[in-house]
Amino acid sequence: MKPAELRNLGIGAVLVALAAIFPLVNDGYWLSIATTAMMYIALSTSWSLFSGPTHLIALSTAAFFGIGGYLVGTGMSDYDTSFWSMAILAPLVATAVALLIGLATLRLSGVYFVIFTLGLAEMIRNLVSWVQNNFLGSRGLYVLTDFTEAHIYWMLLGVSVVVFLFGWWINRSRLGFALKIIGNDEEVARHVGINTAWSKVILFMSTGFFAALIGAIVAPRYSYIEPNVVFSPQLSFLVVIMALLGGTHRLWGPLVGVIPFTLAWEAISVSFPNSTTLFLGLSFLIIVYVLPDGFTGLLEKFTRRAAK
Amino acid sequence: MDILLSGLLLSGTYALIAMGLNLQYGVARIMNLANGEMLVLGGLAAFWMYTAAALSPLLTALIAAPLAFSGNWLLYRYLLLPLVRRAKTQGQLEVDSILATFGMSFALVGIMVSIHGEYFTYSYLAEPFKILGQTVALNRLVAFIVAIGIGGGLYYWLTHTYQGTAVRAVSVSTEAAGLVGINVERVSAFAFALGGAVTAVGGTLISTFITLEASVGVIFTMKALIIIIMGGVGDIRGAIVAAVILGLVETTVASVIDPGLTLVAAYVIFLAILLFRPQGLFGRRA
Numbered sequence: 001m002k003p004a005e006l007r008n009l010g011i012g013a014v015l016v017a018l019a020a021i022f023p024l025v026n027d028g029y030w031l032s033i034a035t036t037a038m039m040y041i042a043l044s045t046s047w048s049l050f051s052g053p054t055h056l057i058a059l060s061t062a063a064f065f066g067i068g069g070y071l072v073g074t075g076m077s078d079y080d081t082s083f084w085s086m087a088i089l090a091p092l093v094a095t096a097v098a099l100l101i102g103l104a105t106l107r108l109s110g111v112y113f114v115i116f117t118l119g120l121a122e123m124i125r126n127l128v129s130w131v132q133n134n135f136l137g138s139r140g141l142y143v144l145t146d147f148t149e150a151h152i153y154w155m156l157l158g159v160s161v162v163v164f165l166f167g168w169w170i171n172r173s174r175l176g177f178a179l180k181i182i183g184n185d186e187e188v189a190r191h192v193g194i195n196t197a198w199s200k201v202i203l204f205m206s207t208g209f210f211a212a213l214i215g216a217i218v219a220p221r222y223s224y225i226e227p228n229v230v231f232s233p234q235l236s237f238l239v240v241i242m243a244l245l246g247g248t249h250r251l252w253g254p255l256v257g258v259i260p261f262t263l264a265w266e267a268i269s270v271s272f273p274n275s276t277t278l279f280l281g282l283s284f285l286i287i288v289y290v291l292p293d294g295f296t297g298l299l300e301k302f303t304r305r306a307a308k
Numbered sequence: 309m310d311i312l313l314s315g316l317l318l319s320g321t322y323a324l325i326a327m328g329l330n331l332q333y334g335v336a337r338i339m340n341l342a343n344g345e346m347l348v349l350g351g352l353a354a355f356w357m358y359t360a361a362a363l364s365p366l367l368t369a370l371i372a373a374p375l376a377f378s379g380n381w382l383l384y385r386y387l388l389l390p391l392v393r394r395a396k397t398q399g400q401l402e403v404d405s406i407l408a409t410f411g412m413s414f415a416l417v418g419i420m421v422s423i424h425g426e427y428f429t430y431s432y433l434a435e436p437f438k439i440l441g442q443t444v445a446l447n448r449l450v451a452f453i454v455a456i457g458i459g460g461g462l463y464y465w466l467t468h469t470y471q472g473t474a475v476r477a478v479s480v481s482t483e484a485a486g487l488v489g490i491n492v493e494r495v496s497a498f499a500f501a502l503g504g505a506v507t508a509v510g511g512t513l514i515s516t517f518i519t520l521e522a523s524v525g526v527i528f529t530m531k532a533l534i535i536i537i538m539g540g541v542g543d544i545r546g547a548i549v550a551a552v553i554l555g556l557v558e559t560t561v562a563s564v565i566d567p568g569l570t571l572v573a574a575y576v577i578f579l580a581i582l583l584f585r586p587q588g589l590f591g592r593r594a
Contacts (some may be wrong), residue, residue, distance in 0.1 A: 108586050114406060125573050288407045
């Protein structure tokens, strides 16, 4: 390991330690905000591992997140399984779904993939509601556990650490290198012998895995699971905005976007509950026209200028 | 037979909407994900004029078309053209336009919710009409006839006039079109604006028989995209066949299985197209 990497690892460890003691400092309102932020940190970091290098805007987060939450709900309510077995099963199911979607769409032009993921959460929600109404009968899915907010927060922190380590490993691996080439020029990548479709599919599966795992962990927070809640398409867009706001070309980029955006989103949801959609739209426009490389891009531009 | 007829009537409006998006994506090369919101705006205008001034949606369409045309022209000129000029590659433009039109889409939904947050419920020509021994709702039939009329006119314009040919030339290749003296930026702006106007008119028509609400636009964007991909980008004939297929399949699923599954049906078609004919129904493999 190079000294710079060791330094980054040290900074990371200190940050994780600080984040881990947060619930001991505050266990009320701020812990609930921090839990939400931690959820988005894990989601958007894992999102940008795939969408950052490939430039493919995946809008599937809500679908995988919903699979996680819904499976935990239906498993615990209808089949009396434990939370843990469903939390293990759900990410595997989502990974398999991601594999199928990836195989069908990622071999083709990127637009098809974006369009396919655009309506995915809504489509799965319709399908799940139909199956539930016609075959399962029961409407209410309860997720009753002994977890407190702090437990969920710590689990999410653990997932975030795993996502970061995974991202760090990917960046060093052959797969990460291949993805960077694919993102720069897919034609070149194919000519140097990279299996472009498979590289993309594998990384897409990892975002599916993590999103479902996070959905499963967060499910006890809702206690009552409904398809409308866990498959809310808005989640996909929030994750995209937060990741792009921070910048996707650095592993820690999304983190920089999540924290301010979560606070702003919370403030707007409380004070102007009817304007959240408008705010979402304006955020997208700001990213495209003002901050195309996110906060990290802006930061790097300034440091480069200062260095000159 | 009943299903066949109502599916066919529905597909007329679908074909019109897909034509609008085809002009925007096929010619101006902007993947406009705010297309469905333009449709809902058309529906909102029809609802508004009907409840406030008892104006027929068909007349509203006449007013909405030029308004949507100018609105979309301005959108293209001041928000999207800078992205076209900034983009180094087609891929870059695709990502930028997807994100920018998401922004527009959410902003429009936000604005529409603040104008009218509930369903756009009104009743226009909701009376039975006998045709071919079957009873259909008159508003569906009228919407179908108007959609076919506009779509046919558009098709004639594209294939038989000088300007229409220029538009088609840009859709084939921007570089070659520029070489033969076509002002590509102007034609693209015109095609984008025209596409928006066609979509808004489609929205006023569809609002006479489907109850819309502010946030339903994305479903129509999805459907229009599926039709375009199924028909092949830029292929109007393909889009019409695709619209008929989607209309029939959706109506069949809605009446035989469950109305809540129309989007699932659309996805099944989409998946089949991606797996077996990604180049479109009539497209040749590149």
